[in-house]
Amino acid sequence: MNLIDIDSEICTACGLCIVECPFGLLAQQTGDVPDLIPGGESFCMRCGHCLAVCPVGALALDGETPESCDPAQTGAVVDPPAMAALLKNRRSIREYKDRPVPRKDMQELMEPVRWAPTAKNEQPVHWLLVDDRAAIHDLARLTVEWAREIDRMPELVTAWDAGKDLVLRNAPLLAIATAPSDGLSPVIDSTIAASALELAATAYGLGSCWAGYFMRAAQQYGPIAERLNLPRGHQVCAALMMGYPKRTYHRVPPRKPADVTWLGSV
Incomplete structure (x- = not known):
């Protein structure tokens, strides 16, 4: 052939x-x-x-x-107002309903995320979906353990000792994007994929928040990599807490004007 x-x-x-x-x-x-x-x-x-x-x-x-191949849609797949509404109404969700995310929904959701662009179309992103609450709690515990060892981010440690999880926020699901560390651009590829997942999740009524503390710990603390049992040569590049939002938001908060510079003649 x-x-x-x-x-x-x-x-x-x-x-x-x-x-x-x-x-x-x-x-x-x-x-x-x-x-x-x-x-x-x-x-x-x-x-x-x-x-x-x-x-x-x-x-x-x-x-x-x-x-x-699936037939492609010609013209704009989403009209400008709908796209603006999707982007403006995205919130970083840090409190979730005590309700599991159906695996069937996540499986459907991950399907279109496969089309997120990657460098030279290598498609290196591997997803680890964690929906076991005890496992998520343990990953948060290891993150706090790392913060305690390096004597940084005392707010995480203090909150944890008081019974509050500021790391993974008791989320019912954690989506972790990993990729080979020797790839062309593993972090960028994974970040683009996670951004696609974050936006696509809204179609299923799901909210998400970037798990920044966990991401840093997973990249630096060996026990977390061991706990995740990552594919050989992979590193954690992005992670999202996910679940059904506990709150309803009634307005879009303002943001700074777009900081744009044009280069070229008018």
């Missing part, structure tokens, strides 16, 4: 796959069906742009045919 197969009976030689390839790995003689340049297979990142852009469905990539 070739990396790229083009059906010569369907192809119109329009050249869109050539101009769409990020690395210029396709070429064609005048009027001929495009073909992969010599050595092109080594540089192809299987992004699928050539497969997606072909208007007649003549191209297959790495065994994936047009028939195996």
Whole structure:
């Protein structure tokens, strides 16, 4: 099987796959069906742009045919007011109802998050979903243990000793994104994926909050990595507390004006 197969009976030689390839790995003689340049297979990142852009469905990539793809929506998938409302109404949720998050909902939610962009389409992000309350409590305990050992963030330690969890906030679910530490951009890839999950979760009535204390501890404290039993070579890159919000918010609080500088002539 070739990396790229083009059906010569369907192809119109329009050249869109050539101009769409990020690395210029396709070429064609005048009027001929495009073909992969010599050595092109080594540089192809299987992004699928050539497969997606072909208007007649003549191209297959790495065994994936047009028939195996979902049809793309043309134009704006979400109108500007709806997108603005999604972004403006996002809140960092730190108090949750005592209600578990159904695994079925999380499984559905994780499906579209797979399309979050990653460097060179490596798709390195691995998700560890923790919905065992005792395990989440223990991860919070280890984070406080780390803070106590390094003598930092005394507010965490004081609150914990008083019976209050400021680390993971008694969340019913913890979503942890990990990636190989020797990848191109593991933290950025995971952060983008977690941001996608954070926004997508609102469709299921879920709220979330970045677990910053836990993230720092997991990257520096060996016992947490051991407790998580991460895939070999992986590091914790992002984490979200998740659950059903305990409160209802009735207004959107203000933010500073956008800090924007234009570079270029008017």
